[in-house]
Amino acid sequence: MTAFASPGRSPVDLGELSFGANKNSPRSPRDDLSCERCREPWPCPTLRRIPRDQLEPVALIRMMAFLARGAIRDLRGHVEGPEPPEIVRRFFWFLPLSDDEARAIARRPR
Incomplete structure (x- = not known):
């Protein structure tokens, strides 16, 4: 699976990061x-x-x-x-968010 390529860059091969049956995806939040x-x-x-830079x-x-x-x-x-x-x-680890920005985003769940 390839995804998250930035324009002008080769796609990142997510391999085992696929979201689905073979997943590096989050378990239910109830599972921490x-x-x-x-x-x-x-x-x-x-x-x-x-x-x-490859995302x-x-x-x-x-x-x-x-x-x-x-x-x-x-x-x-x-x-x-x-x-x-x-x-x-x-x-959003890939974004440089300040504490104030993270709080503002957390208050706006849609």
């Missing part, structure tokens, strides 16, 4: 947002190792916004769960 494949905190190190931000932002929205909804109010801005920073 860990990767289904490696059980590391999601987004897992395998996904984070893709160089930022397609528009596609990634859409996917991460969808996943972060569900995580914020499911974890809101859990005593030991992460705060919404923490979830935003974690899911």
Whole structure:
């Protein structure tokens, strides 16, 4: 599977990062947002190792916004769960977000 190529660059071969049956995708937030494949905190190190200049931000932002929205909804109010801005920073690791920006994004789940 190839995805997240920036214009003028070769697509990143996601190989085992495919989202589907063979997934490095998040388990249910109730399972502490860990990767289904490696059980590391999601987004897992395998996904984070893709160089930022090889990512397609528009596609990634859409996917991460969808996943972060569900995580914020499911974890809101859990005593030991992460705060919404923490979830935003974690899911949008590839964007240089300030604390204020992460809080603003966390307040706008649609």
